[in-house]
Amino acid sequence: MMLDDFFYRAVIAGVGLALVTGPLGCFVVWRRMAYFGDTMAHSALLGVALSFLMGVNLTIGVFAVAAIVAMALLLLQRQASLSTDALLGILSHSTLAVGLVLVAFMSWVRIDLMGFLFGDILAVSRLDITVIYLGGIVILGLIILLWRPLLASTVSAELAEAEGQRPEAARIMLMVLMASVIAIAMKLVGVLLITSLLIIPAATARRLSATPEQMAVIASLLGALAVIGGLSGSLHWDTPSGPSIVVAALVLFIVSLMLPIGRLKGESHVRNW
Amino acid sequence: MDAMATEKLIALTGMGVRAGGRWLVRGVDLSIARGEIVTLIGPNGSGKSTTAKVATGVLKASEGVVSRLPGLRIGYVPQKLSIDWTLPLTVNRLMTLTGRFSPEAVAKGLEAVGAGHLGKAAVQNLSGGEFQRVLLARAMIRKPDLLVLDEPVQGVDFAGEVALYDLIKDIRNKTGCGILMISHDLHVVMAETDTVICLNGHVCCTGTPEIVAKSPEYLQLFGTRAAETLAIYKHHHNHEHLPDGRVQHADGCVTESAEHHGHDHEGHHHAG
Numbered sequence A: 001m002m003l004d005d006f007f008y009r010a011v012i013a014g015v016g017l018a019l020v021t022g023p024l025g026c027f028v029v030w031r032r033m034a035y036f037g038d039t040m041a042h043s044a045l046l047g048v049a050l051s052f053l054m055g056v057n058l059t060i061g062v063f064a065v066a067a068i069v070a071m072a073l074l075l076l077q078r079q080a081s082l083s084t085d086a087l088l089g090i091l092s093h094s095t096l097a098v099g100l101v102l103v104a105f106m107s108w109v110r111i112d113l114m115g116f117l118f119g120d121i122l123a124v125s126r127l128d129i130t131v132i133y134l135g136g137i138v139i140l141g142l143i144i145l146l147w148r149p150l151l152a153s154t155v156s157a158e159l160a161e162a163e164g165q166r167p168e169a170a171r172i173m174l175m176v177l178m179a180s181v182i183a184i185a186m187k188l189v190g191v192l193l194i195t196s197l198l199i200i201p202a203a204t205a206r207r208l209s210a211t212p213e214q215m216a217v218i219a220s221l222l223g224a225l226a227v228i229g230g231l232s233g234s235l236h237w238d239t240p241s242g243p244s245i246v247v248a249a250l251v252l253f254i255v256s257l258m259l260p261i262g263r264l265k266g267e268s269h270v271r272n273w
Numbered sequence B: 001m002d003a004m005a006t007e008k009l010i011a012l013t014g015m016g017v018r019a020g021g022r023w024l025v026r027g028v029d030l031s032i033a034r035g036e037i038v039t040l041i042g043p044n045g046s047g048k049s050t051t052a053k054v055a056t057g058v059l060k061a062s063e064g065v066v067s068r069l070p071g072l073r074i075g076y077v078p079q080k081l082s083i084d085w086t087l088p089l090t091v092n093r094l095m096t097l098t099g100r101f102s103p104e105a106v107a108k109g110l111e112a113v114g115a116g117h118l119g120k121a122a123v124q125n126l127s128g129g130e131f132q133r134v135l136l137a138r139a140m141i142r143k144p145d146l147l148v149l150d151e152p153v154q155g156v157d158f159a160g161e162v163a164l165y166d167l168i169k170d171i172r173n174k175t176g177c178g179i180l181m182i183s184h185d186l187h188v189v190m191a192e193t194d195t196v197i198c199l200n201g202h203v204c205c206t207g208t209p210e211i212v213a214k215s216p217e218y219l220q221l222f223g224t225r226a227a228e229t230l231a232i233y234k235h236h237h238n239h240e241h242l243p244d245g246r247v248q249h250a251d252g253c254v255t256e257s258a259e260h261h262g263h264d265h266e267g268h269h270h271a272g
Helices: A006-030 A034-053 A058-079 A084-107 A113-118 A126-145 A147-155 A157-162 A165-191 A192-207 A213-239 A241-257 B002-006 B047-054 B091-095 B104-112 B130-139 B158-175 B209-214 B217-228
Strands: B006-020 B022-033 B038-042 B063-068 B074-077 B147-148 B179-181 B188-190 B195-201 B203-205 B230-234 B240-242 B245-251
Touching: A006 A034, A006 A126, A006 A147, A006 A165, A006 A192, A006 A213, A034 A058, A034 A084, A034 A113, A034 A157, A034 A165, A034 A192, A058 A084, A058 A165, A084 A165, A084 B147, A113 A165, A113 B047, A126 A147, A126 A165, A147 A157, A147 A165, A157 A165, A157 B074, A165 A192, A165 A241, A192 A213, A192 A241, A213 A241, A241 B245, B006 B047, B006 B130, B006 B179, B022 B047, B022 B063, B022 B195, B038 B047, B047 B179, B074 B130, B091 B104, B091 B130, B104 B130, B130 B147, B130 B158, B158 B179, B158 B230, B195 B217, B203 B217, B209 B217
Parallel strands: B038 B179, B038 B195, B074 B147, B147 B179, B188 B230
Antiparallel strands: B006 B022, B006 B063, B195 B203, B240 B245
């Protein structure tokens, strides 16, 4: 049985994750939320520390902390005494630092810090795979269900609102979805590399797509390809698995840059008035 | 049909919006009926966009009464819509942004604004005039009762401006929707406008374009020169006077004067 082999378990888990990060990553790229995603991911380590401290499930603890950090940022933005950029910088690094300090204090538990920072995809269990696929189906289902309002508010919040939609709700929904992806992805690629799985496949897909829907699907497929390629490379050259996946995604991105301009979709059109 | 024509789509009475400890706009009375074109003019920061946002329901009024026809469907053409290059978006896809429409309806909607050939084009590649037409088509495909246009001719050259105003008039005539338009270009108020509301934090004056142009409040706010050049587009209006005295015609040709092109003098526009 394939699931008995740690390598195939890793591939199955990674592909499941990539299918979800593709469409969600598109929104991160379109809405310029890359640094925001990074901040949420960094806060995951604080989530890990608090989960151990309070004895709650790790995935739930990480999700809760990431979601709280996102909401805190929304509130701080309304006060607007500091730029979003500076706020993100403060939250991103302070949550990571507080998490690291807390972990150091908890001498009674042994925490594999490297595993949380860079991921340990080769150690995924059948339970992890179940969580990834169940969570993934819920997240993907919500994205598909809410696709039109999410996209409309991405193009123009003002326009969406004038035509009876609720862009603020869409924004909060995206943050919740990101927090869930971070929670299920942390074990696979680690808090420092999660956002790369969101951003790189989506950025690569841009040059191959003419519509938002195409970009979302292509990003999923490219992410899956990066997981398979990265893990194979990691097995072959004995390199760390998480970073190898990111390197594979980067290679795909660079290849996409080399596509001749004429091949770009939705670009050819002659102006005539 | 007459009852339809006078039915109020929206009415603001004594409307005011307060934000950050000051009144952005106050004491606005405004109503739009089916088939009516209402234009808001006024300097920057005079509360035009705020008023329009209250009308669309994006902003809540801090005082006054806002009444909307129940189930009022609004089509909106925003002032600025820059679509990031990272978002691949064809014109056809943009048409179905806030609602589901058949490919036939999309093609027909684009055809109606003269953009039928642009369906597969990426929105980032459109010219200013093309983009405004597509945005109009996108707002109209919803069959709105009220069309709200925020600076519809922004970033459009003069010939395109005239064509766009003609198009807006056609839309009103064909669909009978009410239109709320914002214009910061004080010199250009289309002739088809039924009511001009001149704002400067409050309503300075209201009336037909001709009445507003002659009102003392308008003259005080914008000066007599503005009144002289308050252009009211006529159908045959098809040229503009360049700063150097030459005349540019709608077809793009430039001549030394407008003598050999018959035109009526209240209908021209001075560039610059």
